[in-house]
Amino acid sequence: MAISPFVEIDATQKLDPFKGVKKIPLEEYFTSGHRTCQGCESALVMKMMVKAAGPRTIVLGSTGCMYVANTTYYSTSWVVPWMHTQLGSSGSAGLGAAAALKAQMRKGKMKKEPINVIAFCGDGGGADMGLGAISASLTHPDYNFLILLYDNESYANTDIQLSGSTPYGAHTTFSPPGKMKRIMHHRWKKNTAGMLAAGHPECKYVATVCMSYGLLGMNCIRKALEIGGPTFVHSLDPCPKGWDYDPYISHELGELAVTTGIWPLYEVENHTLRLLGKTKEIAEGRYVRQPVRDYLMKQGRFAHFTKDDIDYFQSKVDEMWQKWLIPGVIPMMKDVEGDKPPAE
Amino acid sequence: MAQMTATLPERGTEETALITGSEAIAVACKLADVDVITAYPIRPYDTVMQYVAKLVANGEFDCEYIVAEGEHSQFEIVKHASACGARVFTGSSGVGWMYAMEALTVTPALRIPMIAMVGNRALDDPGAFGVEHNDALTVRDLGWMLVWVDTAQEALDTALIAYRVAEDRRIFLPCGISCDGAFLTHSQAMVKIPTQDQVNKFLPRYNRADLLLHPDNPITVAPQANEDWVMEIRRQNYAAMERVPGVIREAYADFERIFGRKYGNPFFEEYETADADVVIMGMGTLSMPTRVAIRKLRSEGKKVGMVRLRWFRPFPAEELAKCLSRFKAVGVLDRDFSFGSPYMSGVVATETRAALYTDTISKHPPVLNFIGGLGGREVTVPDVEKIAHELYEAAEGKKKPATQWIGLRE
Numbered sequence: 001m002a003i004s005p006f007v008e009i010d011a012t013q014k015l016d017p018f019k020g021v022k023k024i025p026l027e028e029y030f031t032s033g034h035r036t037c038q039g040c041e042s043a044l045v046m047k048m049m050v051k052a053a054g055p056r057t058i059v060l061g062s063t064g065c066m067y068v069a070n071t072t073y074y075s076t077s078w079v080v081p082w083m084h085t086q087l088g089s090s091g092s093a094g095l096g097a098a099a100a101l102k103a104q105m106r107k108g109k110m111k112k113e114p115i116n117v118i119a120f121c122g123d124g125g126g127a128d129m130g131l132g133a134i135s136a137s138l139t140h141p142d143y144n145f146l147i148l149l150y151d152n153e154s155y156a157n158t159d160i161q162l163s164g165s166t167p168y169g170a171h172t173t174f175s176p177p178g179k180m181k182r183i184m185h186h187r188w189k190k191n192t193a194g195m196l197a198a199g200h201p202e203c204k205y206v207a208t209v210c211m212s213y214g215l216l217g218m219n220c221i222r223k224a225l226e227i228g229g230p231t232f233v234h235s236l237d238p239c240p241k242g243w244d245y246d247p248y249i250s251h252e253l254g255e256l257a258v259t260t261g262i263w264p265l266y267e268v269e270n271h272t273l274r275l276l277g278k279t280k281e282i283a284e285g286r287y288v289r290q291p292v293r294d295y296l297m298k299q300g301r302f303a304h305f306t307k308d309d310i311d312y313f314q315s316k317v318d319e320m321w322q323k324w325l326i327p328g329v330i331p332m333m334k335d336v337e338g339d340k341p342p343a344e
Numbered sequence: 345m346a347q348m349t350a351t352l353p354e355r356g357t358e359e360t361a362l363i364t365g366s367e368a369i370a371v372a373c374k375l376a377d378v379d380v381i382t383a384y385p386i387r388p389y390d391t392v393m394q395y396v397a398k399l400v401a402n403g404e405f406d407c408e409y410i411v412a413e414g415e416h417s418q419f420e421i422v423k424h425a426s427a428c429g430a431r432v433f434t435g436s437s438g439v440g441w442m443y444a445m446e447a448l449t450v451t452p453a454l455r456i457p458m459i460a461m462v463g464n465r466a467l468d469d470p471g472a473f474g475v476e477h478n479d480a481l482t483v484r485d486l487g488w489m490l491v492w493v494d495t496a497q498e499a500l501d502t503a504l505i506a507y508r509v510a511e512d513r514r515i516f517l518p519c520g521i522s523c524d525g526a527f528l529t530h531s532q533a534m535v536k537i538p539t540q541d542q543v544n545k546f547l548p549r550y551n552r553a554d555l556l557l558h559p560d561n562p563i564t565v566a567p568q569a570n571e572d573w574v575m576e577i578r579r580q581n582y583a584a585m586e587r588v589p590g591v592i593r594e595a596y597a598d599f600e601r602i603f604g605r606k607y608g609n610p611f612f613e614e615y616e617t618a619d620a621d622v623v624i625m626g627m628g629t630l631s632m633p634t635r636v637a638i639r640k641l642r643s644e645g646k647k648v649g650m651v652r653l654r655w656f657r658p659f660p661a662e663e664l665a666k667c668l669s670r671f672k673a674v675g676v677l678d679r680d681f682s683f684g685s686p687y688m689s690g691v692v693a694t695e696t697r698a699a700l701y702t703d704t705i706s707k708h709p710p711v712l713n714f715i716g717g718l719g720g721r722e723v724t725v726p727d728v729e730k731i732a733h734e735l736y737e738a739a740e741g742k743k744k745p746a747t748q749w750i751g752l753r754e
């Protein structure tokens with residue numbers, strides 16, 4: 001990518017991909033002391049995220065489950081420095097911390113060294129309230145930081161209310177199925193990662209992950225931190241409380257989200273899109289998408305679905321795979337202007 | 345478009361320049377070697393950011409200058425930068441300040457020594473660019489130090505003093521410097537620009553110390569505390585605010601020693617009060633018409649004085665009560681409103697009455713409130729004369745309304 005001569009880029013840490021599960025370091029930087037639910041995949045994301053980043057890291061966390069449940073006063077689970085940020089402020093927090101390090105190191109007020117800055121947010125903080133700040137922060141090429149959105153598809157900390165990232169039809173406390181309306185939440189889930197990748201041409205790295213595929217997810221995080229500039233990773237996290245299932249199937253549900261094609265895994269690295277893992281296999285015809293029923297019917301939040309509802313859900317996922325310009329990424333229909341993108 | 349008019353002095357030589365209040369604060373930021381600055385446009389404060397941008401573009405000022413996408417982000421960015429050890433500056437006006445309200449709330453709670461300029465502006469609706477003090481006053485309960493300045497010189501000096509006080513480890517609280525929109529932000533005056541050497545002598549480096557967010561100091565900042573500890577944490581903020589007056593006194597004394605400029609009592613300025621019967625009290629540039637009117641009234645034999653409040657937070661209650669109890673009547677001129685407040689008075693009048701209700705003084709003069717100058721309307725010399733007339737009548741024991749609006753179209 002061409003870079004303006006007025007952009008000042010600082011070195012980042014060298015973070016080669018882990019070459020297999022056995023090469024993952026044993027050290028934990030997110031440890032005991034938290035109070036997350038049994039089977040909480042977001043807690044796993046925190047653990048993997050900071051393990052991937054290593055000890056020379058500052059983490060900033062917006063309000064949400066991963067704030068309230070992880071940092072009880074006097075029993076913090078964070079080994080690395082951690083600071084709370086407001087619900088809609090993950091973008092600003094990452095930007096501010098990175099700017100502070102840059103200025104002080106340049107002026108000789110702080111020892112020069114690459115320090116990772118990660119600001120995380122939930123789907124409420126990232127896909128809803130904080131979207132504007134994240135968008136703005138992804139346009140600042142001079143600062144090195146990662147924004148990680150852990151998406152458990154509801155405001156799970158405040159009693160499971162729907163967010164812009166909640167899937168169609170899900171039963172939340174703000175969208176209960178009733179006598180007149182079986183489906184209260186009839187909005188389709190926001191395409192956050194795709195929107196951020198498409199909307200921020202200077203952002204060098206955007207990825208979707210699911211920690212059921214932990215090694216892949218950790219290596220995406222390492223790449224996002226090493227590549228420099230502002231980057232974004234969106235993680236889908238099964239949530240036993242919010243999705244209403246037995247905690248022991250958390251991992252399986254994460255896999256099903258990917259194998260049903262509902263949650264495509266991909267990275268956009270320096271403008272190059274790469275489908276990852278099972279998603280790549282689906283796209284290449286080496287793996288047949290599982291029916292969405294297998295995913296939906298394991299979760300209490302979809303227990304009120306009729307056959308029609310499941311069919312509708314399936315048709316929307318099929319539409320994404322068959323008609324989107326890039327399945328899971330760019331929702332413009334291929335057949336509007338012919339099958340090819342307009343560029344040469 | 346703001347044009348730089350100040351030539352920044354070489355080390356060691358103080359210079360004088362004709363600059364606005366906004367430019368004076370931009371120059372103070374440069375002299376203070378601020379590390380991270382965030383800007384977002386809203387009149388009238390934003391002229392300060394135009395001056396900062398020029399300084400950065402011309403290579404005269406080395407800082408991270410970030411244009412945010414809204415005031416909430418503007419304040420959140422510098423909040424986190426300050427937690428990571430950077431000296432920071434930002435600001436806003438009117439509803440922009442209100443848009444940042446959540447960030448404004450957490451900043452003192454996190455003990456962040458952020459310095460913000462408030463170019464005081466009327467809140468919407470209806471739209472008005474002119475000055476009102478309600479914007480800055482909204483944070484008065486949250487732990488912000490709030491100071492109102494009167495001249496461009498005072499703006500520059502107070503910005504340096506604000507960094508010194510805010511970044512003192514005993515304090516670590518944010519400070520809002522209020523500059524009346526247009527009357528100060530956009531009005532030029534001759535300002536003495538201190539030398540870098542003087543500033544370096546006065547202002548030590550910001551040291552976040554044990555609270556620094558850095559891998560060498562792996563702390564957890566602002567965990568979920570709930571009913572177990574919130575009261576004790578609030579009490580620490582209370583204690584910090586309690587220490588502020590002492591630190592302000594130290595800072596002004598050092599300021600006088602190093603820069604040779606005297607401000608007398610840091611908390612409020614008295615003008616022609618030595619023999620005054622009645623005094624008019626207010627904040628900011630209201631002092632201009634008040635001073636002129638007082639000179640006129642005195643030539644007519646009326647002994648009127650003025651008390652200009654600088655530091656609104658912490659409110660200098662005891663000292664002010666002692667001062668005001670000397671007079672036969674006190675008129676508080678509020679450039680703000682507080683609908684439904686006690687006696688429907690403005691904020692400054694309400695706080696002043698509260699300050700006077702103490703047993704450390706025996707005399708309680710009547711306090712009349714005058715609400716005026718809203719939305720940038722000028723407070724005129726005849727307005728002040730009318731206030732003086734009302735005060736004399738109150739001093740003679742005539743019953744007067746607790747709150748009157750002045751300069752209001754019938």
